[in-house]
Amino acid sequence: MNKNLKGQIALVTGASRGVGKGIAIGLGESGATVYITGRTIKPINNNTDGSLQETQTAVEKAGGTCIPIQVDHSDDKQIRQLFERIDEEQEGKLDILVNNAYAGGQTLLDSFSKSFWESDPTLWDVANNVGLRSHYITSVYAARMMIKRKTGFICNISSWAGVSYVFSVPYGVGKSSCDRLASDMAQELKQYNVTSISVYPGIVGTEMTTNFDWKEYPDSFKTAFGHGYYNWETPLFTGRAIAALASDPNLIKQTGRVRIVAEVAQKYGFFDKDGNRPVSFRSLRFSLPMANSFLRKYPWLVPDIKIPWFIILLTMLSSPKI
Template sequence: MINDGERREAQTENVALVTGASRGVGRGIALGLLAAGFRVYGSGRSIEQADLPREIRRLRCDHLQDEETAAVFEAIRSECGSLDLLVNCAWGGYEKMVEGGAFTWAAPFWEQPPHRWTGMMDAGVRAAFVCSAHAARMMTPRHRGLIINISFWAAQRHLGNTIYGIAKAATDKMTSDMAVELRPFGIPVISLYPGLVRTESVLAAAKSGMFDLSTSESPEFIGRVVNALFHDPNLMARTGQVLVAAAVAKEFGVLDVDGSSPPALTLGDV
């Protein structure tokens, strides 16, 4: 139970919710925002077992279940009274890439298993839509807030499989249209593209030579970029746009945790 004193203290901080914070990019964003001074909430199906510091408030949630998503926002409203930043990172579809001994991830659309659509479109795009709707209800009365949707270059060219491209293109279109409707309230919405991120799965794949990590980014790097965007006084000029995280980092002088400056990938690079 949060007492009144703790609630007043929370209201002096910027409050952020990162969905899909149990692992990977979402976990890195949560860590980056915590280091930047945010009061961070992280949601996810396995968030209770996640390797996160105790300062991050864990809210167990399957974002396929609307009532569980609603409970996350109600908890933030009860404990803080407001929400300043939502980062939609919850995502499915990377599970079961190999099924029955076959690598189905890159299969043509007519051979794709139905669960991949559910993982990417429902646990990904739809979950971001529902979370953004809850966040907007908290942000619009205050005319304050920022929504960031984590997306990728698959929105702009074929990468991996058709469902992946559909999901990322839908995410970018959702960003664009939400920005139009939230503009009168001064609330920007951004699609943010990471580069090659050293997530748990990428590090495992790199051991087999699948990835060259020389230009990769730490998961925390994306959190640092999100923090820079949040504090950009001119961010409304870019609402509705797709931004490349490493390019934003160069603009604001943001470095990775090891002091490096990851290169900004282009469509040609991917």
């Protein structure tokens, strides 16, 4: 990767594992100095939990500079202190904020078979306190730094649950709100040359999903997450997408929009960790092979054509719960 981000300062929240770890590596290999946050500093005996030290090692192996800071993003005071430290250490410079922290993954999976009225009302807080509210808090502090220098990039990690039902009511509302947060912040930040975007990864092979016991869930759930890991992305793919966006000198023209990782890869010409380039979930090459085992073996037979959003939404609305 080119060192297009050399000299830039980035912050990735929730980067001890999964997509956050991949984003930190992607920004690091592009030359940025990357601050990362999470609750776990040192490795523990569980390969799905991850740690900030492990992410730091991976970023440095990729040629980047990484600064880990232990932060609980449910605590506003700790978030404020995080930005005070970055402000002091970098003399007010912060170029990139990636809002990725999320704390409700396992709880959402545990409550998968329940409707919202059957779940404890606190499911809302589990899904959206760190996964949405903390994004707003970090964006407030980041914006205060960025507008002073009249440059910056705030990125919310969302998902296609922002446009259709996935998992549960609190999850979908939270992701939709992440998109709206990015869009509305863009309205107020554009005059200061600060870009605000929401990003949709595809089906990502994180530590959790690759070690997942799929037998406990219905076929519709398995179908939604790919037969035989078809078209899965690595966490680094999202990292490279954000690095590519951050390197675009005309990024402000995309402010307020949703960007799909696979489509960003196609636009900017980069590949995933394994040298492949997964297609967008709104590509015909994604949807047809998902429903046909023969085409999953020969996906190149299907043209990589984008399906209009309204058709995707109609299909999702008629699909079983996922």
